[in-house]
Amino acid sequence: MPPPPPPPSQPQTPHDLRLACRNGTHTTTTSLSSPTVQCNLLVLPSRYAPSFTQLCARNPVSCPLLYSTFPGSKTAPPLAVGANLATDLPRYNVYRDGKLVAERAEVEEEWTADHVGFLIGCSYSFEWALSAAGFPPKHTLCVPVKCVPMFRTAVPLAPAGEFTGGCLVVSMRAYRERDVAEVRRITRAFRRQHGEPVAWGWAGARMLGIEEKVRKGLVDFGEWVGIDGEVGEVPVFWGCGVTPQVAVMESGIQGVVISHVPGCMFVTDVPVEEEEGPNPKL
Amino acid sequence: MPPPPPPPSQPQTPHDLRLACRNGTHTTTTSLSSPTVQCNLLVLPSRYAPSFTQLCARNPVSCPLLYSTFPGSKTAPPLAVGANLATDLPRYNVYRDGKLVAERAEVEEEWTADHVGFLIGCSYSFEWALSAAGFPPKHTLCVPVKCVPMFRTAVPLAPAGEFTGGCLVVSMRAYRERDVAEVRRITRAFRRQHGEPVAWGWAGARMLGIEEKVRKGLVDFGEWVGIDGEVGEVPVFWGCGVTPQVAVMESGIQGVVISHVPGCMFVTDVPVEEEEGPNPKL
Missing domain, CATH: 3.40.1640.10 (PSTPO5379-like)
Structure with missing residues (x-):
């Protein structure tokens, strides 16, 4: 048998x-x-x-x-x-x-x-589409898989009633700079899963007020996954559903x-x- | 006759x-x-x-x-x-x-x-409601009436396709600090007319990255109307429909x-x- x-x-x-x-x-x-x-x-x-x-x-x-x-x-x-x-x-x-x-x-x-x-x-809902298109997020390739790195930004949320003082939280995936346009295009379709990125590149990190944290790999949530500048990788940032959790806590x-x-x-x-x-x- | x-x-x-x-x-x-x-x-x-x-x-x-x-x-x-x-x-x-x-x-x-x-x-659609409740925006009381003061903030917009690099533009109305909660409540109902404020007070101006411009009255659009700190007035900021105009220009x-x-x-x-x-x- x-x-x-x-x-x-x-x-x-x-x-x-x-x-x-x-x-x-x-x-x-x-x-x-x-x-x-x-x-x-x-x-x-x-x-x-x-x-x-x-x-x-x-x-x-x-x-x-x-x-x-x-x-x-x-x-x-x-x-x-x-x-x-x-x-x-x-x-x-x-x-x-x-x-x-x-x-x-x-x-x-x-x-x-x-x-x-x-x-x-x-x-996480659109990572499958990124992988299928040849752009697997690096944290999904780790053994064992890691949680995506996440950062609290300096960008304020629009408050609503009791919920004041919140900030945008982003997830980060590293891609080569030349692939950013295609990565934007792929996730743009997932409008109710955060859609296209909110910022990208080191200028984007600066705009979000998190350049230093990202350069040092100091995640606020999840696990750090490196950005390989030698092969042209830059950080790409998406809106993150941890945002409302932080907003509720801040309130x-x-x-x-x-x-x-x-x-x-x-x-x-x-x-x-x-x-x-x-x-x-x- | x-x-x-x-x-x-x-x-x-x-x-x-x-x-x-x-x-x-x-x-x-x-x-x-x-x-x-x-x-x-x-x-x-x-x-x-x-x-x-x-x-x-x-x-x-x-x-x-x-x-x-x-x-x-x-x-x-x-x-x-x-x-x-x-x-x-x-x-x-x-x-x-x-x-x-x-x-x-x-x-x-x-x-x-x-x-x-x-x-x-x-x-402008909700200013009538503010006036009716006893909170007329100061610019509407000027003779002749002035345009509301508006500021470009440091808060980035969520980009979409060709429209990258935009920032939140806000309108500003001065209210006494003790009236802010009621002013928030009144405009909250006008959800498709920018709704409740995005920020208020000098801490809010700082969060939007425009404290200095507001203290000096350096408007980006519209006309300056003073903030009378001696009677307890602070700036209150609402999302502004000039935002998409700026986003289109930036793109x-x-x-x-x-x-x-x-x-x-x-x-x-x-x-x-x-x-x-x-x-x-x-």
Whole structure:
């Protein structure tokens, strides 16, 4: 009798992947083989939902709102059949009165009947398209894969109600300068997944107020991946769904807030290529 | 026989006002008695229309797109019956290959069959609501009325296609610090007219990178109106529809581009109070 085949390196469907996250056997959503839309999660007391919705509307590049739940509901049926938003992400951050108080594998208890969940587009959704076009992000080529590097910029968000004092957070991928136009073109199509970059090159880093941090590799979130100037690489920056998480923390709102841990996203059933078609599902 | 009554100081309906602008007998749209939605105008060669639409979608606070024409059309029937966008604004700027080449009272000749007109929300639309609530903007109280002061900030726009290198432009109104919360609340409702302020106070001016210009009254557009620190006034800043005009100029796109002159807006028939109701007309 032949030996059984080796276990696959990652679950094969979004549903299987969510179950593996739920069971604790899968711990990252970087570089998935199944290219479906991934989302940032933010869970707020319901009284803040109107202002947060407005914050997203005013800052759609960094905070593209794809879905929000009814208070107390932990599901998102149009995006993911059978999913539980309180268990199906690899890791969660729990904040109380604006301070991080715990990291959790699930948040069934913290997510009360008064909480509203918001799902926000994520640049992990378009990395598949970059790779398919011959521009794989370097962090996806690391063994094991790394989380994309992220930086808080000096660019202020447009405030909304209680949510003041926020700043744009960006993800960074290094590309050769001559490839930037094509990389811009590829991600431009993913309008609700941060779309085209917000800045590029060292002049772009300066404009965002983060040149020194990027030159030194001092990430605010995620993991550093080098920029190889000798082969002509420069940093390219995209809006990042950690932005609303930082905005919520800066606002100092009261009560329990829950988010994903950066790089540990909610994986939907929606194929990325459907998202920007003539009849987008989201 | 009694003498005829004095002529009214300004036309009484939006239609009359547009005709007066067309005939050259009215030259500003600041502080109108009839509170209908006012719009910024930008007219571009049609090949740039998709990227410009995307620029607005990515920067909705400064560039809230309300309407765009079909190529060659100079009308906006849902907003203004019988209006001609090429004649009914008080003044126009004409640019060629990114450079200002003329100021005109009408642009019938410059607006070709290949041009697309874009109408963008304007903060003049909510000044009526501020005045009604007891917070009249100071520039509307000047005799004669002044144009609102405007500043180019250091905050970069999210680029879109050809439109790179733009920055947020803001309008400024001075209010007492203790009134800022109420002023924010009032304009928050006007979501497609720039909505609530983007920043306020001297810390806000610093965040936008314009503290020195504001302290010295060095406006980039419009007219300076003082800030009276002795009565507790601070600057309050709103997104401004001059932003897309600057973005288009910065991009260096080729061909003829037309815009309104700052402060000389397109006046629609749409009552401001309808704009944000349950069935907005725009």
